[in-house]
Amino acid sequence: MYSKLQYISQGETIENQLYNIHKALDAGCNWIQMRFKNQTQKDAFTLAEAVKFLCEKYTANFIVNDDLHLTKEIDACGVHLGLTDTKIDEARAILGAAKIIGGTANTFEDIENHVKNGCDYIGLGPFRFTATKEKLSPILGLSGYFDILQKLKKNKIDIPVYAIGGITLRDVNPLMETGIHGIAVSGIITESDEKEKLIQQLNEKLHGNIIV
Numbered sequence: 001m002y003s004k005l006q007y008i009s010q011g012e013t014i015e016n017q018l019y020n021i022h023k024a025l026d027a028g029c030n031w032i033q034m035r036f037k038n039q040t041q042k043d044a045f046t047l048a049e050a051v052k053f054l055c056e057k058y059t060a061n062f063i064v065n066d067d068l069h070l071t072k073e074i075d076a077c078g079v080h081l082g083l084t085d086t087k088i089d090e091a092r093a094i095l096g097a098a099k100i101i102g103g104t105a106n107t108f109e110d111i112e113n114h115v116k117n118g119c120d121y122i123g124l125g126p127f128r129f130t131a132t133k134e135k136l137s138p139i140l141g142l143s144g145y146f147d148i149l150q151k152l153k154k155n156k157i158d159i160p161v162y163a164i165g166g167i168t169l170r171d172v173n174p175l176m177e178t179g180i181h182g183i184a185v186s187g188i189i190t191e192s193d194e195k196e197k198l199i200q201q202l203n204e205k206l207h208g209n210i211i212v
């Protein structure tokens with residue numbers, strides 16, 4: 001089963017990205033999504049190679065945001081695709097069954113479609129406003145998660161759902177009570193001065209106080 005905590009990277013340069021990813025790994029993150037927007041193919045490739053090396057060293061999962069071909073080229077563990085990125089079934093045909101494919105959802109119907117198309121996990125959001133991403137879909141809030149997770153249960157749809165968007169430590173318990181599997185976060189880890197402590201606290205809440 002996938003880790004309950006996914007770190008989504010930040011940084012405008014290869015160096016900043018590597019610094020942030022290295023810090024997150026050092027502090028105990030074992031799942032990294034490399035999100036490096038508006039870059040040349042060459043820079044994205046250079047970063048991805050370095051991140052792959054680092055993640056192997058730390059035995060962390062490494063997935064690439066948006067870029068299916070880069071995922072294939074560097075043989076990452078998988079890719080995360082949004083509602084306007086490559087379609088999940090196309091990605092599955094190219095990557096094969098062994099790779100992780102995550103899909104963004106904002107509604108129950110998005111999740112239904114992703115499941116039909118062979119998605120492995122869902123990034124459901126945004127939970128609240130966040131400056132990390134532009135052009136956000138409608139904000140779900142706690143009640144949005146509750147409603148969608150209830151509907152999934154009722155329809156016997158079983159897929160790991162990650163909450164995303166502006167999540168802080170104190171949101172984790174109420175979010176977990178809605179039935180999500182875990183959280184995908186960027187800002188709180190990137191900006192924390194006490195990353196190890198924060199990740200331990202997040203994991204305690206995500207695992208119901210049992211640290212694994």
Ligand SMILES: Cc1ncc(COP(=O)(O)OP(=O)(O)O)c(N)n1
Pocket residue numbers: 006008033035065066080081082083084085102103104105122123124125133162164184
């Ligand atoms: C785990 C997770 N969930 C959702 C997203 C958002 O993906 P997308 O909508 O494609 O937006 P960008 O991240 O590409 O700006 C995500 N990246 N990860």
Ligand SMILES: Cc1ncsc1CCOP(=O)(O)O
Pocket residue numbers: 008125126129130131132133164165166167184185186187188
């Ligand atoms: C990529 C993405 N998609 C929806 S919100 C978001 C950003 C999450 O980052 P943060 O945890 O800093 O709000």
Ligand SMILES: [Mg+2]
Pocket residue numbers: 065066080081082083085
């Ligand atoms: Mg995307």
